[in-house]
Amino acid sequence: MNQKFDIIIVGGGAAGFFTAINIVEKNPKLKVAILERGAEVLQKVRISGGGRCNVTHACFEPNELVKFYPRGEKELRGPFHQFCSGDTIEWFEKHGVELKIEEDGRMFPVSNSSQTIIDCFLKATQKLGISVLTGQAVQSIFNPEISGENHWKIETQNENYLVGKLILATGSNPKIWEMLQQQGHAVVNPVPSLFTFNIKDARIAALPGVATPVSVKVKDTKLTSSGPLLITHWGMSGPAILKLSAWGARILHDKNYQFTIFVNWLNDVDTEEAEQLLKDLKQEHAKKTVAKKSPFEVNNRLWESLVLASNIPVETKWADLSKTQIQNLANQLTNSVFQVNGKSTFKEEFVTAGGIDLKEINFKTMESKLHKNLYFAGEIVNIDAITGGFNFQNAWTSGFILANAI
Structure with missing residues (x-):
């Protein structure tokens, strides 16, 4: 039996949740689901920043902010002009989470606990009626251009989904990268960073x-x-x-x-x-x-x-x-x-340099230049940053731009 959604986001991490929440806040009629392969969502958020979650960095000038990204500096300039660190602070404040700046510019929730960010996301998805489906490891992705249908088809080990727009926010997941290579996308070979x-x-x-x-x-x-x-x-x-x-x-x-x-x-x-x-x-x-x-x-x-x-x-x-x-x-x-x-x-905060080749993404919308209705958010693309809240800022910015485009 095929389950139908308007939009499916694969990946129950920071980028996936932020994208989903922003999409439904702007368009409450859409039926949206997050698919997560593990039993728990937001695991990386939980351990990040030593369990405190380094949400962003107090660098408010887009042209300065891009300098913290060894890969993605050029591509992020436009996106950061749309949604930068100041917008992140405002977004979380609106959703009941106050952030504070530490001496070195890193920003954390005032509570000093990543659980505050997790609770904020879970509360928002519940309120907005976003389905969060765990234990859903994607086995294959079928492209409508190839199958002649007007929707993407996703198979997990126990379900089939049909969906109008597909968003991949799977971070450094080699299996998903492999599937994208089969769809013609180039993946820059991942190597460790940080x-x-x-x-x-x-x-x-x-x-x-x-x-x-x-x-x-x-x-x-x-x-x-x-x-x-x-x-x-x-x-x-x-x-x-x-x-x-x-x-x-x-x-x-x-x-x-x-x-x-x-x-x-x-x-x-x-x-x-x-x-x-x-x-x-x-x-x-x-x-x-x-x-x-x-x-x-x-x-x-x-x-x-x-x-x-x-x-x-x-x-x-x-x-x-x-x-x-x-x-x-x-x-x-x-x-x-x-x-x-x-x-x-470095700690558990494993970051990789590598991912979808940046030339194949439209950074005004985060849509694939190769396939219609396929979008990317977060670390799945070949963007990474030094430590200090910058990798999360990339997740928030790409999620926001994507939600706006949709």
Whole structure:
């Protein structure tokens, strides 16, 4: 027996729910369903932002906002002029969820719980009469242009659906990408984005938990990044590293995650300047022990570790530093070389670079350029962002534009 709907959205995540709610709010007569393959909806929303849900980012200028997207920067400019972070705040406020801005610009519900966002979405779908159908893994999609019918046909393992307009909001789901390739769509091969670096190195082995602002670059590439770096049990994480992993997703994948990085612990001070600063300190602190206290904004334990790595014994006084030791230390501070050997997933917030080729989508409507009445929302397309609420903003914006178009 075929179940009929005006619109079906495949994927019960952030993009799917936001799209469905916006469609029915604008057009209450439409019969709309969300199909979710799992037993639960909105699972990624639940765990995002450490269970707090990083809804968006306090960057309100579309031309600035697009700079946080390694893939999709050009394509999102128009959409962000229609629905940007400020519109997101307003939308959630209208739906009873107040957001707050944290120091680093990330925005969370005032409740500090992702459950607030989930409840907001579930309440809205109930109120609007949107069917949320779980345990519906799509097995095949039949295109009306091929079958000669005037509707899309979707088969799950236990149901058949007929639908006028089909929206795919399935994130990084290889099975759906495969089905789209059979319909002639090009899929950019997915590779991981947003990951941390595995590094075994005596200088940082005893320092998990130490965080400090740095600049980092990857040897033999143009990849650079700056921001807080966090030393972990397995190597390095924090915004500086995650940004590098997003911008370098393809390059680092091609290197099989074996590469060399240079870390400047003094951020924007170069080696020559550092050498001069150390010479001045040698005069100023002649009688003090070098390793004892960091004269820079570098954590004391990290400072001691870099001093020892510069062949300066732990009891050495500033006055006794040789020219070579000063050069060594200036190098360690501004140009520390680390070998990266593999990656680790960042929390559960797995993001991929890859998806539907952006050339095949009309970004004024989010409709496929190849097939009528087929639309995309969220991460199914080849768009991804660095960490900080930007991937969700792409979900909200694409959902809003799609709902408007429909």
